[in-house]
Amino acid sequence: MERNDYSRAMSVYYPIPASCWSDLGPEEKRERLLRTAGEVFARDGLDAPMPVIAAAAGAGVGSVYRQFASKRELVAALVVERLEETEAGADAALASAAARWQALTELLWTIAERQASDDVLGEAIATVSEHPAVQAADASTAAALERLLAAARAEGSLRPDATTVDVRLLFAATRAARQVQEGAWRRMLELGIDALRARGTSSRPPR
Amino acid sequence: MERNDYSRAMSVYYPIPASCWSDLGPEEKRERLLRTAGEVFARDGLDAPMPVIAAAAGAGVGSVYRQFASKRELVAALVVERLEETEAGADAALASAAARWQALTELLWTIAERQASDDVLGEAIATVSEHPAVQAADASTAAALERLLAAARAEGSLRPDATTVDVRLLFAATRAARQVQEGAWRRMLELGIDALRARGTSSRPPR
DNA sequence: ACAGTAGCGGAACGCTCATTCCGTTGCTCG
DNA sequence: CGAGCAACGGAATGAGCGTTCCGCTACTGT
Numbered sequence: 001m002e003r004n005d006y007s008r009a010m011s012v013y014y015p016i017p018a019s020c021w022s023d024l025g026p027e028e029k030r031e032r033l034l035r036t037a038g039e040v041f042a043r044d045g046l047d048a049p050m051p052v053i054a055a056a057a058g059a060g061v062g063s064v065y066r067q068f069a070s071k072r073e074l075v076a077a078l079v080v081e082r083l084e085e086t087e088a089g090a091d092a093a094l095a096s097a098a099a100r101w102q103a104l105t106e107l108l109w110t111i112a113e114r115q116a117s118d119d120v121l122g123e124a125i126a127t128v129s130e131h132p133a134v135q136a137a138d139a140s141t142a143a144a145l146e147r148l149l150a151a152a153r154a155e156g157s158l159r160p161d162a163t164t165v166d167v168r169l170l171f172a173a174t175r176a177a178r179q180v181q182e183g184a185w186r187r188m189l190e191l192g193i194d195a196l197r198a199r200g201t202s203s204r205p206p207r
Numbered sequence: 208m209e210r211n212d213y214s215r216a217m218s219v220y221y222p223i224p225a226s227c228w229s230d231l232g233p234e235e236k237r238e239r240l241l242r243t244a245g246e247v248f249a250r251d252g253l254d255a256p257m258p259v260i261a262a263a264a265g266a267g268v269g270s271v272y273r274q275f276a277s278k279r280e281l282v283a284a285l286v287v288e289r290l291e292e293t294e295a296g297a298d299a300a301l302a303s304a305a306a307r308w309q310a311l312t313e314l315l316w317t318i319a320e321r322q323a324s325d326d327v328l329g330e331a332i333a334t335v336s337e338h339p340a341v342q343a344a345d346a347s348t349a350a351a352l353e354r355l356l357a358a359a360r361a362e363g364s365l366r367p368d369a370t371t372v373d374v375r376l377l378f379a380a381t382r383a384a385r386q387v388q389e390g391a392w393r394r395m396l397e398l399g400i401d402a403l404r405a406r407g408t409s410s411r412p413p414r
Numbered sequence: 415a416c417a418g419t420a421g422c423g424g425a426a427c428g429c430t431c432a433t434t435c436c437g438t439t440g441c442t443c444g
Numbered sequence: 445c446g447a448g449c450a451a452c453g454g455a456a457t458g459a460g461c462g463t464t465c466c467g468c469t470a471c472t473g474t
Binding site: 065 | 461
Binding site: 228229258261266267268269270273 | 451452453454
């Protein structure tokens with residue numbers, strides 16, 4: 001009966017922004033948009049319509065498009081932000097006093113935990129992987145991870161043939177685990193970390 | 208300049224069905240549709256428009272809807288088919304003369320290989336997981352897998368706490384691996400099988 | 415106080431589907 | 445041979461969504 005406005009999607013409760021959109025500075029607008037978009041995407045998936053995101057941020061679509069040229073740009077910005085957080089985490093882990101292996105596993109748990117509650121990277125990263133800014137952030141993040149891995153390898157705690165690709169695989173896997181069962185990402189991560197730990201044997205494809 | 212027909216999507220080459228659609232029996236129609244849909248989905252993703260699937264099968268949309276009430280039903284039928292193949296594979300593995308562990312790993316490699324080249328289950332299963340027929344097939348498949356796992360456990364080659372959920376996780380993981388890197392599913396599977404092998408230690412979440 | 419303007423929000427546009435509908439085709443039976 | 449019917453295929457319909465556009469608001473500077 002309801003006509004095609006976004007009332008259904010909007011009917012779910014979103015904390016209404018306290019301050020009026022137009023009272024914000026340019027940087028604040030961008031940040032609010034990014035944060036809100038992250039929440040909406042996490043809740044409704046990447047398909048969430050722009051008008052819903054705009055409304056959740058207390059703005060009109062026009063205002064959103066004044067900050068981001070397209071939905072794709074918005075998603076890319078979000079992805080870059082998350083990648084940078086990951087990179088910062090990797091740097092911090094490397095700088096920490098703890099054993100490399102422990103710093104590494106703690107980082108993995110932290111990131112996976114965050115992914116589990118607020119996953120944008122999941123579908124998003126595939127959508128915008130061509131985007132220059134994303135590729136740059138991605139490369140930079142990989143480099144930071146590699147430094148951490150190298151340290152753990154040197155320590156002898158990491159499986160010698162482990163690479164940053166394995167870490168990405170692990171994140172992809174924990175993400176995918178959500179489709180199998182709520183909370184299964186924990187088990188997945190346990191198994192994955194287990195597999196990354198230094199040890200003698202390695203399975204090979206049969207034949 | 209081309210107007211909005213499906214010419215772009217259809218321009219990619221699809222082997223044109225040799226026999227005329229109307230010459231087929233009802234069962235053949237269904238099978239052809241299922242097979243074609245699988246190919247198209249594998250190539251273009253689950254978003255492939257119904258008219259494209261219809262054309263690839265050498266039929267009109269109307270004829271497709273005469274076999275499957277909706278796209279959802281078509282996808283569900285496809286998923287059920289794949290699940291049944293998996294189940295058959297598990298049964299065969301259990302019946303084989305080989306050691307349980309080897310039969311299990313070979314099954315895993317076989318299924319993952321197939322997934323890699325022709326993945327429908329990936330996004331599809333999430334879309335139709337509510338579908339009764341899918342749930343039934345899914346439960347049945349899980350049971351068959353569990354029988355195989357039990358045998359491997361009894362043999363002592365499987366990590367004692369491994370369950371069918373772990374196997375699903377592994378499939379979800381190899382599927383997700385594709386997003387990380389072409390061919391990375393092999394590495395993922397190696398790591399996963401490694402993690403499932405019987406052994407003493409197990410990692411725990413820190414703190 | 416007032417013309418000028420930067421920024422706002424959301425209606426309207428154009429496009430892509432899933433799904434429906436119906437004129438057409440070709441076979442069957444009387 | 446012709447009416448009746450089952451199945452066909454693809455045009456037409458309806459809905460959702462990204463993006464654009466424009467009338468309106470609320471300041472700014474003179």
